[in-house]
Amino acid sequence: MTKFYFDGQGVDARPDETVLDALLREGHPVNYSCKKGRCKTCLVQHLEGELMAGAQRGLTSRLKENHYLCSCQCRPTQGLKLKSVLAQDLFIPAKLYSKEYLSDSVVKLKIEAAEKIEHKAGQHINLRRFDGLTRSYSITNGAYSEFIELHVRRKYNGQFSDWLFNHASIGENILIQGPWGDCCYSTDFVDDTLILIGSGTGLGSVYGIARDALVSGHRGEIYLYHGARNFEELYQHSTLLKMMMEYRNFTYQACIESDNEGEEHLSGRVLQGDPFDVAMSRHPFDRSIPCDSQNRFYLCGEPSFVSKGQETIFLNGTPLDRVHVLSFDYKDLRSRARD
Ligand code: FES
Structure with a gap:
């Protein structure tokens, strides 16, 4: 077992477990989605202790400088100290501006962020709703529009996509994080x-x-x-x-x-x-x-x-x-x- 600390509480990680796996097994309510280092919904902050190589791979230099890491990509080391992140550290307030149903299962959303965000089609952002549930969606428009547009498919058993498709109303407050990724035009x-x-x-x-x-x-x-x-x-x-x-x-x-x-x-x-x-x-x-x-x-x-x-x-x-x-x-x- 490797003992590390999260928000001051000791966590015993089994061999081959990531920080995220150990936290989830011990019942910590941490957000995650892809578990592959892509979506960045699982960020935590490093306080003290040795960090294994790769824990900050794919993060922007601003996030690295501020000691963030993806908990799904981080192997714990003995005595490592981490803390959860506050939504206001990473997320920007935004509103759902419009919804347009493109088919029986796909809705186009326009999101209006409280501050200007440089984005390109092919990147992705994280959306967080009132209860903290967070999901990643790909951006379908470039910075020529003041809005961020997404095509969301309602998934079977998809808690977040079902909420966006059926329940979220125009003007709904959400938080956004990102954008990330370089699958874009240049x-x-x-x-x-x-x-x-x-x-x-x-x-x-x-x-x-x-x-x-x-x-x-x-x-x-x-x-x-x-x-x-x-x-x-x-x-x-x-x-x-x-x-x-x-x-x-x-x-x-x-x-x-x-x-x-x-x-x-x-x-x-x-x-x-x-x-x-x-x-x-x-x-x-x-x-x-x-x-x-x-x-x-x-x-x-x-x-x-x-x-x-x-x-x-x-x-x-x-x-x-x-x-x-x-x-x-x-x-x-x-x-x-x-x-
Ligand atoms: S869960 Fe997606 S980056 Fe960790």
């Missing part, structure tokens, strides 16, 4: 071919990244692939078709797993199949060229979709700095975990 990529692939509400991020690129005067081609279970879940279909008419260098392709109505909706713009496979068949890797082409990839969606795609692209010779990913890691509340 004008340094202006001549690259952008291949954006989103599954489910991963569309929100790739749609926002494509818009950021187009608004910034991107000169290369932009291909956006959206994968959904069925036609009803292609919740930005008409908007994306219009975008294709508006910008000559923008192409959109929808991919569905199945069509409830038989093959009624299948056409050139709606194919049956996996969006990643369809994208790869359109943009095959050319192994005869060392360090392949001008292609730059963006993958957003469920963790298994993102990691499989990232690995395939990398193994085919594309450097990882040309593959931008945003993986939706969330608390799995099912009685049986996802494979």
Whole structure:
């Protein structure tokens, strides 16, 4: 056992437990979501004692200087002293400005922060509600708007997403933290071919990244692939078709797993199949060229979709700095975990 201290109370950590695991096992009410160092909902503050390497990986320099660390990434050391963080240290007050239902299960939220926040589509923020419950959501618009926009899918058993979808009202006070992440567009990529692939509400991020690129005067081609279970879940279909008419260098392709109505909706713009496979068949890797082409990839969606795609692209010779990913890691509340 390794003994460390949290808010002055001794905690005995078992071998291989992180600080977060030990705190949760001993019943401390700490927030967390992804347990992978991505969402930053599990931050605690370091007071004294040795810190293992990696405990502050991925934090901004401001957070590091103020001795924050992700409890899910920190292995305790003997005598380590930590304290919980106050919401006002990290969170900014905000209000829910508007709600627009994009489909039966997806709502678009506009959030108005009390102070200006620099953000880009493809980053993510944490939302905290009145009772302290906190979740991470990806941003779907760039800083050209004064609001932060999110596409939220109501999840089965999703305490927070259900609240946002059904109960949170306009003007509701919330707290926000962030933004984080670098799955974003940069004008340094202006001549690259952008291949954006989103599954489910991963569309929100790739749609926002494509818009950021187009608004910034991107000169290369932009291909956006959206994968959904069925036609009803292609919740930005008409908007994306219009975008294709508006910008000559923008192409959109929808991919569905199945069509409830038989093959009624299948056409050139709606194919049956996996969006990643369809994208790869359109943009095959050319192994005869060392360090392949001008292609730059963006993958957003469920963790298994993102990691499989990232690995395939990398193994085919594309450097990882040309593959931008945003993986939706969330608390799995099912009685049986996802494979
Ligand atoms: S970063 Fe620790 S739970 Fe997400």
